[in-house]
Amino acid sequence: DVKVTQSSRYLVKRTGEKVFLECVQDMDHENMFWYRQDPGLGLRLIYFSYDVKMKEKGDIPEGYSVSREKKERFSLILESASTNQTSMYLCASSSTPYEQYFGPGTRLTVT
């Protein structure tokens, strides 16, 4: 069965902290994605990666960076967390252009 896991379901951090969100997939997929979900805005793409050590900016990359050192793992980094980064973060992976598999999400609160 397809599996995408995220390191935390809920996270509370303080303004200015460096935050790491981890995502692991067990399907040997080439492509991995980080989305941010906010009410009324749907899902917006932050970054994606189509191969190890490769990354591309999505629609809202400001304030974020990513790392993909191994095929199965894709990390989202908030260099200096701010309150406007309080949100639900969803990771996804795919091997085809027409289906993505999502993790359960991490609800991040920055105080």
Place this chain on the structure above:
Amino acid sequence: AQSVTQLDSQVPVFEEAPVELRCNYSSSVSVYLFWYVQYPNQGLQLLLKYLSGSTLVKGINGFEAEFNKSQTSFHLRKPSVHISDTAEYFCAVTRQRSGGYNKLIFGAGTRLAVHP
């Protein structure tokens, strides 16, 4: 570039009634279309997808959607809803391509609330 508009942010409905969740898209190229469902406190799960062929697509949990190219719509329907269908539903689009990676463009979501 592609975009997606979900015409209703919330849809209340009584149990066993039919429901339609509306989705319109815009694109200058051929696209694949999707509906995802998100149950409370969970990630997104694929309900159904249109890639090619028949314009009526059947998905899981009794849902179906119809692709209408002339109206650029992909509305989701279910003839009789259950309490367990209460969730948020997202329409999404990506451009057709033969390989490589895909960027999904999502609508803002429609919250379906099924009442007893």
